[in-house]
Amino acid sequence: MPRFGFVRISSVCLRTAIADPAANVAEITRVLEQLPDSDIVLFPELCVTGYTCADLFGQSRLLEAAREQAQQLAERMARRQQLIVVGLPVAVDNGLYNCAAVLFQGRVLGLVPKQYLPNYQEYYESRWFRPGAASVPAEIDWSGERVPFGVDLLFQAEDVVVGIELCEDLWVPLPPSAFQAVAGANVLLNLSASNETIGKNRYRTDLVVGQSGRCIAAYAYASAGPTESTTDLVFGGHCLIAENGVLLAESPRVGDGQGLHRDSYFITADVDVERLRNDRRKTTSFDACAAHLPRRYRTIPFALSAELSGLRRSVSGTPFIPQDxxxxxxxxxxxxxxxxxxxxxxxxxxxxxxxxxxxxxxxxxxxxxxxxxxxxxxxxxxxxxxxxxxxxxxxxxxxxxxxxxxxxxxxxxxxxxxxxxxxxxxxxxxxxxxxxxxxxxxxxxxxxxxxxxxxxxxxxxxxxxxxxxxxxxxxxxxxxxxxxxxxxxxxxxxxxxxxxxxxxxxxxxxxxxxxxxxxxxxxxxxxxxxxxxxxxxxxxxxxxxxxxxxxxxxSAEGTSRQATxxxxxxxxxxxxxxxxxxxxxxxxxxxxxxxxxxxxxxxxxxxxxxxxxxxxxxxxxxxxxxxxxxxxxxxxxxxxxxxxxxxxxxxxxxxxxxxxxxxx
Structure with a gap:
C-alpha cells in the first residue's frame, strides 16, 4: 500500500550475553528476522557487548570483537532496506565512546556518541567513556572506510529525518534530541540502559511522551533488560514509542506484574510523519528555536521502501471521545x-x-x-x-x-x-x-x-x-x-x-x-x-x-419522518x-x-x-x-x-x- 506518511519503528529489548559480542549479534540477527517489514529497528544501549561489562570495557579484545561483530551484522543485513541502530563501545584515538551505530544495506552509515555520561549514585560511565563533543573527529576509520562520527549527525530518507541520543541524554535539562528536532529530525531514537527502581517507570514514560510532544516528533526508546548483570542493578527492559505527546506502544518491563521476560521481545508501531510535518507547519513558533542551535548538522541519506504492508497502529473511529x-x-x-x-x-x-x-x-x-x-x-x-x-x-x-x-x-x-x-x-x-x-x-x-x-x-x-x-x-x-x-x-x-x-x-x-x-x-x-x-x-x-x-x-401516526x-x-x-x-x-x-x-x-x-x-x-x-x-x-x-x-x-x-x- 502507499505509505501515506507512515514509518514503521520497532524497539527491542535484547536477551544479552554479557561481554559476548558474537552471541549478542546472533540474537540481534534472530530478532531482525522477525521484523522484515520494519523501517527502523532500535536496540538498547551497548547491546553488542552488554551495558554492564564495567572494567571489561578497558579490554582491547572486547572492543575489537564488538567492532567485528557490528560489521558482520551490517553485512548480513545488506539486502534489507531497513535502518538498524545498535549500541557498542567505540575506541577513537585516546578515548572510548558509548556509541549508536547506524547500519543500512551492508554499511555503517554513521556513529553517534553519547553526550552526557551519568557519574552519580549507581552510575560510573565516566570511569570508562568520554562524552561526545564537538571536538571529536568528524570521521573515523571503520573496516577500510571513512565513517561519519559525531553528535551532529542526522539520517534522512525524503521526509523522514532521524536523530539519535543515548539514555542520559534525555534526562538532562537540554536534551540533544531537542536540538535535533529543531534541525529537522522528526523521528528521535534513544538507546538506553535504564535500571528499574520503584516509580521510575512512570517518570521515564513521562519523559519520552513529553519529549515527543515538545519536539513534535516520534520518539522511540529501547532499554536493556533483566539479562544484563544484576550484580548491583536490575534493568527493566522498558520499550516505548510515542508520537507528539501520545504513547503509541509500550512493552512489558520488570516489575509490571506480568511476570519475567528473559527472552528478547519488541514493540512495533507506525508513526505518522506527515501529521508531524503538518503540526510543525502550523506551530509557527517551532522554527524560531533554530536561532539557538549549538551547531550545524550533517545529514546522511538512506532510503525507505516505496510501500508499507498493512497498518500497525490503532485508529480510533471516535477521535473526539476519551479512549482511556x-x-x-x-x-x-x-x-x-x-x-x-x-x-x-x-x-x-x-x-x-x-x-x-x-x-x-x-x-x-x-x-x-x-x-x-x-x-x-x-x-x-x-x-x-x-x-x-x-x-x-x-x-x-x-x-x-x-x-x-x-x-x-x-x-x-x-x-x-x-x-x-x-x-x-x-x-x-x-x-x-x-x-x-x-x-x-x-x-x-x-x-x-x-x-x-x-x-x-x-x-x-x-x-x-x-x-x-x-x-x-x-x-x-x-x-x-x-x-x-x-x-x-x-x-x-x-x-x-x-x-x-x-x-x-x-x-x-x-x-x-x-x-x-x-x-x-x-x-x-x-x-x-x-x-x-x-x-x-x-x-x-x-x-x-x-x-x-x-x-x-x-406521519399520520405522529412519528418523525426526518432523520439527520x-x-x-x-x-x-x-x-x-x-x-x-x-x-x-x-x-x-x-x-x-x-x-x-x-x-x-x-x-x-x-x-x-x-x-x-x-x-x-x-x-x-x-x-x-x-x-x-x-x-x-x-x-x-x-x-x-x-x-x-x-x-x-x-x-x-x-x-x-x-x-x-x-x-x-
Whole structure:
C-alpha cells in the first residue's frame, strides 16, 4: 500500500550475553528476522557487548570483537532496506565512546556518541567513556572506510529525518534530541540502559511522551533488560514509542506484574510523519528555536521502501471521545469545567436577576447545554430557576421528544414553559404568501394544517421556507426574552446543519466546539454517573432518540419522518472526517485510507464512507458563511471552528480540488 506518511519503528529489548559480542549479534540477527517489514529497528544501549561489562570495557579484545561483530551484522543485513541502530563501545584515538551505530544495506552509515555520561549514585560511565563533543573527529576509520562520527549527525530518507541520543541524554535539562528536532529530525531514537527502581517507570514514560510532544516528533526508546548483570542493578527492559505527546506502544518491563521476560521481545508501531510535518507547519513558533542551535548538522541519506504492508497502529473511529477508561472521569469533568467556566464568565456581565433562556427540544444538544447551565448555577450557588427552559413544539415535534424535554426540565429543577409555535408559523406563511408543500392555507387552523401535512409523501419533503420559518420563530421567541444560551454543536457548524440567524445564533454557546459524537457521549456519561431513577431514564431516552431537527411533517401516526443521519450520513463518520481534515490537514485519500482501519462503533461499506466524505467536503465548503458570524463560545478540545480563533476561511472557497483528489 502507499505509505501515506507512515514509518514503521520497532524497539527491542535484547536477551544479552554479557561481554559476548558474537552471541549478542546472533540474537540481534534472530530478532531482525522477525521484523522484515520494519523501517527502523532500535536496540538498547551497548547491546553488542552488554551495558554492564564495567572494567571489561578497558579490554582491547572486547572492543575489537564488538567492532567485528557490528560489521558482520551490517553485512548480513545488506539486502534489507531497513535502518538498524545498535549500541557498542567505540575506541577513537585516546578515548572510548558509548556509541549508536547506524547500519543500512551492508554499511555503517554513521556513529553517534553519547553526550552526557551519568557519574552519580549507581552510575560510573565516566570511569570508562568520554562524552561526545564537538571536538571529536568528524570521521573515523571503520573496516577500510571513512565513517561519519559525531553528535551532529542526522539520517534522512525524503521526509523522514532521524536523530539519535543515548539514555542520559534525555534526562538532562537540554536534551540533544531537542536540538535535533529543531534541525529537522522528526523521528528521535534513544538507546538506553535504564535500571528499574520503584516509580521510575512512570517518570521515564513521562519523559519520552513529553519529549515527543515538545519536539513534535516520534520518539522511540529501547532499554536493556533483566539479562544484563544484576550484580548491583536490575534493568527493566522498558520499550516505548510515542508520537507528539501520545504513547503509541509500550512493552512489558520488570516489575509490571506480568511476570519475567528473559527472552528478547519488541514493540512495533507506525508513526505518522506527515501529521508531524503538518503540526510543525502550523506551530509557527517551532522554527524560531533554530536561532539557538549549538551547531550545524550533517545529514546522511538512506532510503525507505516505496510501500508499507498493512497498518500497525490503532485508529480510533471516535477521535473526539476519551479512549482511556482510567482517564474518563477526569476528562469528562475537564470538559464540563471548561464549558461551565466559560458560561459563568459571560453570565457574570449580566444583571444578577437576568434570566438565562434556553430552548429545550428534548434532543442531545439542548440537553448538554442545559446540563452545563445547571452545573454552572450549582457551582456559583445560584438557584436553578434562574434558567428558563422553553420547549417550542412545531409541525415536526413528536410527543416523545416533547415529553422528554418537559421531564428533563422538571428533573433538573429549572423554570419550564411550553409554547406551541404552529399558530405563529401559520401567520408567517400567510404573510409570506407561502403554501407549505403546495397546501393552500386560507382559513386552515394550525391543527388542520398539521393533519393535511401528514399526507405529504416523503419524496416531496422539500420546503426550506417551511423549515426556516419554524426555526426562526423559535429564535424570535427566545431572543425576545433576553439572554439566550446557544445549543448548536461543532459538527452542525462544520456541515452547516442549522438555519442562518435562527438556531445558528445566540448570545453565548457553550457547545460550539463539542462535536456530535462527544455530545452524545457526555450526555450518556452524565446519565450513568451523576443521576439515578427517573432523571437517568429520561437522559438515556434522549441519548437513544434518533437525531432530527424535527422540522418536517409528522406521519399520520405522529412519528418523525426526518432523520439527520439519513440525509447527511453518520455523524460518527463526519466527526472522524472533521478531526482528520481540521486537526491533521490530511487529504481525502489519506482520510479514506484511515477510515478503512478505524475502530468504528458499527460497520460501514467503502461506498458509504466515500459518499459521506464527499458530502462532508461539499457542505463544509458551502457553509463557511454561517461559521463566519457565530456567537462567542469556548474552545474545549484541539479542534474549533471559531472565526476569531482556529479557523478563518473565505466563504466563497471551492471544494473541487478536494473532490477531484478521490481515488478512482
Amino acid at each position: 477508561n482510567a482517564e474518563l472521569h477526569r476528562r469528562c469533568a475537564e470538559i464540563f469545567g471548561v464549558q461551565c467556566a466559560a458560561l459563568a464568565q459571560r453570565v457574570s456581565r449580566l444583571p444578577d436577576d437576568a434570566p438565562l433562556n434556553l430552548g429545550v427540544s428534548g434532543g442531545l444538544d439542548s440537553t448538554l447545554a442545559l446540563l452545563v447551565a445547571v452545573k454552572m448555577c450549582d457551582y456559583l450557588g445560584w438557584p436553578r430557576t434562574r434558567i428558563r427552559g422553553l420547549t417550542m413544539p412545531g409541525f415536526g415535534t413528536t410527543q416523545a421528544t416533547r415529553q422528554n424535554a418537559l421531564d428533563l426540565m422538571e428533573h433538573l429543577g429549572v423554570a419550564a414553559e411550553v409554547f406551541d409555535i404552529r399558530p405563529l408559523c401559520c401567520d408567517a406563511f400567510r404573510a409570506l404568501g407561502h403554501r407549505p408543500f403546495g397546501i393552500a392555507l386560507e382559513s386552515l387552523s394550525a391543527a388542520e394544517l398539521q393533519a393535511a401535512l401528514a399526507h405529504v409523501p416523503p419524496h416531496e419533503f422539500h420546503d426550506l421556507v417551511f423549515e426556516n420559518v419554524q426555526a426562526r420563530i423559535r429564535t424570535l421567541l427566545l431572543m425576545s426574552r433576553g439572554f439566550v444560551i446557544g445549543t448548536g454543536d461543532l459538527s452542525e457548524a462544520a456541515l452547516g446543519w442549522s438555519t442562518y440567524n435562527a438556531d445558528h445564533m445566540s448570545m453565548y454557546n457553550p457547545n460550539c466546539s463539542i462535536p456530535k459524537t462527544l455530545v452524545r457521549f457526555l450526555v450518556r456519561y452524565v446519565a450513568e454517573h451523576e443521576f439515578e431513577g427517573a432523571a437517568r431514564e429520561t437522559l438515556l431516552k434522549i441519548v437513544a432518540t434518533p437525531i432530527s431537527p424535527e422540522l418536517l411533517p409528522l 443521519e439519513a440525509s447527511l450520513g453518520s455523524y460518527e463518520l463526519h466527526d472522524f472526517f472533521l478531526y482528520h481534515f481540521l486537526r491533521n490537514g490530511f487529504s481525502p485519500r489519506k482520510i479514506l485510507f484511515l477510515s478503512q482501519h478505524a475502530n468504528f462503533t458499527q460497520a460501514y461499506s467503502r461506498s458509504e464512507i466515500e459518499a459521506t466524505l464527499r458530502t462532508f467536503y461539499r457542505r463544509f465548503f458551502a457553509n463557511q458563511f454561517k461559521r463566519s458570524c457565530v456567537p462567542d463560545g469556548p474552545k474545549v478540545g484541539s479542534v474549533s471552528l471559531s472565526p476569531r480563533g482556529d479557523w478563518r476561511m473565505p466563504s466563497d472557497a471551492d471544494a473541487q480540488a478536494w473532490l477531484d483528489s478521490f481515488a478512482p
